[in-house]
Amino acid sequence: MQATWAGGYSAELPYLPTYISAQAPAEMAMACALAGVRCDLPREALTLLDLGCGRGMGVLSLAAANPGWTAIGIDYMPAHVAEARGIAAEAGLDNARFHEADIAALDEAAAARLLPELDVVTLHGVWTWVADPVREGILRVIRSRLKPGGLVLVTYNALPGWAGDLALRRLLRDLVDSLGGPRDRRMAQALDIARGLHLAGAASLERSFFMRRLIDVPPNAREAFIRYAMHEFLPEHWRPAFPQDVAGALAEAKLDFVGPAFLAFHFPELLLNPAQREAVASLPPGLHPEFQRDLFTCPTLRQDVFVRGRRPAEVAGAVLGTTLALRRLPEDRRVRLDTPNGAAELPAPVINAALEALARRPHGIGELLALPALARTTAGELLTMLVGSHIAAPVWRDAPTPAMRDRAQRYNRVLLQQLGADAIAAGGELAAAVPMLGAGLAMKPVELATLLALHEAATEGRAAPDAAAIARGMLVAETNAETLAWTEAAVAVALTERLPAWQGLGLL
Numbered sequence: 001m002q003a004t005w006a007g008g009y010s011a012e013l014p015y016l017p018t019y020i021s022a023q024a025p026a027e028m029a030m031a032c033a034l035a036g037v038r039c040d041l042p043r044e045a046l047t048l049l050d051l052g053c054g055r056g057m058g059v060l061s062l063a064a065a066n067p068g069w070t071a072i073g074i075d076y077m078p079a080h081v082a083e084a085r086g087i088a089a090e091a092g093l094d095n096a097r098f099h100e101a102d103i104a105a106l107d108e109a110a111a112a113r114l115l116p117e118l119d120v121v122t123l124h125g126v127w128t129w130v131a132d133p134v135r136e137g138i139l140r141v142i143r144s145r146l147k148p149g150g151l152v153l154v155t156y157n158a159l160p161g162w163a164g165d166l167a168l169r170r171l172l173r174d175l176v177d178s179l180g181g182p183r184d185r186r187m188a189q190a191l192d193i194a195r196g197l198h199l200a201g202a203a204s205l206e207r208s209f210f211m212r213r214l215i216d217v218p219p220n221a222r223e224a225f226i227r228y229a230m231h232e233f234l235p236e237h238w239r240p241a242f243p244q245d246v247a248g249a250l251a252e253a254k255l256d257f258v259g260p261a262f263l264a265f266h267f268p269e270l271l272l273n274p275a276q277r278e279a280v281a282s283l284p285p286g287l288h289p290e291f292q293r294d295l296f297t298c299p300t301l302r303q304d305v306f307v308r309g310r311r312p313a314e315v316a317g318a319v320l321g322t323t324l325a326l327r328r329l330p331e332d333r334r335v336r337l338d339t340p341n342g343a344a345e346l347p348a349p350v351i352n353a354a355l356e357a358l359a360r361r362p363h364g365i366g367e368l369l370a371l372p373a374l375a376r377t378t379a380g381e382l383l384t385m386l387v388g389s390h391i392a393a394p395v396w397r398d399a400p401t402p403a404m405r406d407r408a409q410r411y412n413r414v415l416l417q418q419l420g421a422d423a424i425a426a427g428g429e430l431a432a433a434v435p436m437l438g439a440g441l442a443m444k445p446v447e448l449a450t451l452l453a454l455h456e457a458a459t460e461g462r463a464a465p466d467a468a469a470i471a472r473g474m475l476v477a478e479t480n481a482e483t484l485a486w487t488e489a490a491v492a493v494a495l496t497e498r499l500p501a502w503q504g505l506g507l508l
């Protein structure tokens, strides 16, 4: 049964632990830089609120990476809040706070009692899933608590991208209403029936992007996928939205549109072919630029950054002022960005020079452009390719202290213990806290376990263990040979691809 306090949202089962890199103020600052918008967020005494924070991994990872911040999560599911508070307490994060509250019930006085003035508000997977009174509560909180110049990230299911899935959603909801038994079992059955109809050639499901994901779910990730589908499809008030309508609604809270958090969206030449660009250029003035582009690219999820009071900044200065650190050294040494217009790729000499520099230490964009091989690369293109392909990430503070690192690693250990099994079941990643980035860094559980084994050895003054020893340390003694071999191979890949990045990020 739907809970009566849930206001039409599907609050029966906990959501998955998720984190998106756009939640980090450092990533929002890059969107500002590319859009030519001034961003003066404080580095060390920042206050951040995540509305509808779910399992709380975003708030926890940001609090763990930034001891001087206050990171606050609000969610009305008590199971979410209890778990997040437990992790914060175990990891000693006195700067992470969680409130169990219904956003719809937050008037200005309640918001002022609960919250300090805020520099950043994030909303991931909430806006298009909730009823109007909740949206009004969101606007009230932002209007009354966000500082002038503060930033907001809103992610939402977008139109026209979702148009091809409207029949699938209706089908799943009607099936869940009509079948018997617990609702998660009904959802499992409904997904099977929908897949059967798709295979039988139902034209209404042909353009569904979700169906493609459904077909690709590996059997061991099915349970987690069902939970995800319940949060995605069952909320009664779910409405995907056009970007101009979200921007219009947020203007009520004095927010101005900055730009997409997906950096590639700042470059029409990466997204549209020449004929498409010409068609867009010939449109009459007045249409929202994101809508014009989405008519061609049809993203299903948008991640948009807003500012309370847009002030111009010089694009070149802001982009050149960004420092990048390596996240991953790809084995094939390629830097590729998938876009609706095909894959964009940096030429080999540029990649090799950039990767070689970043593997030694973090570099400013200006420093990278001074390398002879990069003479013909532009600052925005370099930033977008390296960050968009998850090869590099923006640095938030140059020299985190060893105390910051050890605090973050204590949290990372608790994170792995508490949420590792869930992440494995969902085939997902965990956001390890990284003080240099002031942000979480997505890692597979096996990668995080490898990092922690190396950190423990370094702390105890032991030599770094090899892949076989690290893998053995992760598994119980009676593990079969096949699992041991698989784990050892995964650790070896983590060491090749991640170790230089972990060293450059000051995690070891």
Ligand SMILES: C[S@@+](CC[C@H](N)C(=O)[O-])C[C@H]1O[C@@H](n2cnc3c(N)ncnc32)[C@H](O)[C@@H]1O
Residues within 6 Å of the ligand: 007, 009, 011, 015, 016, 017, 018, 019, 051, 052, 053, 054, 055, 074, 075, 076, 077, 080, 101, 102, 103, 104, 123, 124, 125, 126, 129, 130, 134, 231
């Ligand atoms: C799709 S989940 C996203 C969770 C989280 N932001 C993430 O990305 O993992 C939506 C969240 O919004 C919360 N939520 C929905 N309606 C709410 C309300 N009226 N007040 C507070 N939280 C709400 C749900 O409990 C759920 O955790």
